[in-house]
Amino acid sequence: MSGFFYNLGRQIGKNAVPTLRKTKWIWQGLSGDELEVLAAEESLGRTMARELRAISAGSNDAVLASELNAICQRLSACVRDNRRTFSCEILVGAEPSVTGLPGGYLFLTESMVDWCERQPEELAFLLGHEMAHIVRGHTWDRIINDAALKVVAAVSMRAGQLGSWFRREGAELLRNAHTRDQEFQADAFGARLAAAAGYESNGAVSLLERVGRHLTEGVDPGVYFASHPPLPERIARLRKVISAGSPRA
Numbered sequence: 001m002s003g004f005f006y007n008l009g010r011q012i013g014k015n016a017v018p019t020l021r022k023t024k025w026i027w028q029g030l031s032g033d034e035l036e037v038l039a040a041e042e043s044l045g046r047t048m049a050r051e052l053r054a055i056s057a058g059s060n061d062a063v064l065a066s067e068l069n070a071i072c073q074r075l076s077a078c079v080r081d082n083r084r085t086f087s088c089e090i091l092v093g094a095e096p097s098v099t100g101l102p103g104g105y106l107f108l109t110e111s112m113v114d115w116c117e118r119q120p121e122e123l124a125f126l127l128g129h130e131m132a133h134i135v136r137g138h139t140w141d142r143i144i145n146d147a148a149l150k151v152v153a154a155v156s157m158r159a160g161q162l163g164s165w166f167r168r169e170g171a172e173l174l175r176n177a178h179t180r181d182q183e184f185q186a187d188a189f190g191a192r193l194a195a196a197a198g199y200e201s202n203g204a205v206s207l208l209e210r211v212g213r214h215l216t217e218g219v220d221p222g223v224y225f226a227s228h229p230p231l232p233e234r235i236a237r238l239r240k241v242i243s244a245g246s247p248r249a
Helices: 003-015 017-023 025-031 034-055 062-076 110-115 120-135 138-154 159-175 180-196 203-216 231-244
Strands: 087-091 098-101 105-109
Touching (some): 034 098, 034 105, 034 138, 062 087, 062 110, 062 120, 087 110, 098 120, 105 110, 110 203, 120 180, 180 203, 180 231, 203 231
Parallel strands (some): 087 105
Antiparallel strands (some): 098 105
16 A cells, blocks of 8 residues: 555544544435435534645645646536535645545645646546546445445444444445446546547547556556556547537536
8 A cells, every 4th residue: 555545544544533523424424315425424524624735745836736726626617516515725745645524525646747748638637536426426426325334333433433443444445336337437528628628638648548558668557547447448438439529517
């Protein structure tokens, strides 16, 4: 497991329990109505984002922050489900990674921006991909279901059991939260969303092809790309999505 996600999991395990007790997000997520579920999702995401900021240095590149915020807002305006407010922040980190947290919190490392060669259409695809996981509820559903099962299995509702779950499995869950099909769904969503926002739709393919070239040259792209389906299959599917076209994600 990468240090980036390992530290995130440890900090969430230590610091998020009071918020979990206060908001009862698990129970809202399992039995609440639609508005309660959205509120619980946002509350958990806000807590996780706060802890991620606490353990990760933020970038001082104001120009890049402005550029990414503009991309994020253009994409957000084209998302049909507008019940979430998306935000994007940049972290200092040697490992290329993008993190999408429940509620609409997006984080990129500077090294991921470098991998994209600062190309807006490639960054738009990456952000759109993570937005898909949030909008479709992929990460949220996995967290809710996994946490609920652990609590039920322990026959206990004590906060300490939740904290233990986060410490042991929270980071791994974030990194491997999505199934193969969910990743392909997010690819398609991200490509369509980027196109709907006015970005060159081939940015997704150009990014993944560059990652593939780096791999053949022996350059390690990090766990973010390694945790997704094989690049050739992703590229082939994306080409079909781009050819078909779609006005909105």
